[in-house]
Amino acid sequence: MLTKRIIPCLDIKEGRTVKGTNFVDLRDAGDPVELGALYAKEGADELVFLDITATVDNRKTLVNLVREVARHVNIPFTVGGGISSIEDVSALLNAGADKVSINSSAVRRPELIDELALQFGSQCIIVAIDTRQVNGLDWVHTHGGRRITEIKTIPWAKEVESRGAGEILLTSMDTDGTKAGFANVLTAEISSHSSIPIIASGGAGSMEHFYDVFTEGKADAGLAASIFHFKEIEILALKNYLANKGIPMRI
């Protein structure tokens, strides 16, 4: 049976792992290669590396980091942050990334999704959507959630799928960092109208939150950072808990 995926996310700044609350107040917490390999060993189904301060200067550092991760990790991993061209994607895939995640650049120029899907195949193109509720409506945000756009989240999710995204990484800025649970209503709304997998992100604080996002939220994968990072929840314990509650898990 196809399992639900548990995905630790490693936020990267200048080649180091960090994690903040609501994307500010960063705290250095380790070597991404070592942490990635450890997560893989502990049963993570996939890894996401997000370069949160992506700049041109940092590109080389990131490509070198991706190469090191690929040498040490035997599960699929995604790299995101500041990716805006075919050349960026090509460099990361050649360095060993299995997938890339694009966000602001897709909002700026949606045709980029079509171009990347055509060039590299949909299977390696994840579109990350950062969403926040304003006056009861869900709006796409960019720049790490700081900037609102004029795009509504649900139609945008449909558009990225039709343009060739292989998966959607949906982060709720309302729940991110709160540890109060994922945005299950919105995640379910998007997942049930979509043929591509939805990775839910933002708000994981307990094992039960993962159960909720896989049942109520209809998510295909659950992503979290700090709870794994600071060992508040161990991956294997989480997977055992979910398996015992009837969620298909790779253990």
Add this chain to the structure above:
Amino acid sequence: MKIAIIKYNAGNVASVMYALDRIGMKYSWTDEEEEIRSADKVIFPGVGEASTAMAYLREKQLDRLIPTLKQPVLATCIGMQLLCKHSEENDTTCMGVFDVEIKRFKSTELKIPHVGWNSIEAQGENKLMKGLSASEYVYFVHSYYAPVNPYTTAICDYVQPFSAMLQKDNFYAAQFHAEISGLAGQNIIENFLAL
């Protein structure tokens, strides 16, 4: 041991190379007939679209070379589909090592493509799953599948049971990505290299 990874236009093979690096094996990435023929093991990986991949293989005459190889060959993902007879993906005639038709998943309930970790069950004597459990989780990403057929050596269930692995003589094939399928995937690659 000489390992040749066949170079063509289907997707990104970096993860296959890194998987070989992790187990300490050297390899060459090549489309040269001589180098491929003289290798002890040949890996035919790939991610991509069937008709574009076949057009490139024809242009390089690799479509004639590959089916005549005598050493163990491991084809993965689109590589496996290209070794079959025909694919529904853009109505593509493939190399025909396996007399099998590749079909598209159709479902109103399940998401297509089939993405993620799913369990495979070994069928009969599956040399590549030697030492593994009869059921293992491996990583899939695909919209097209090989139905269960006389060459099936492992079955996966998504929409309906389909072939996760095939074998005929020296040709071994896997629909999943062994190179990123954790320890199970690594063992499958090691078993192939030990043939």
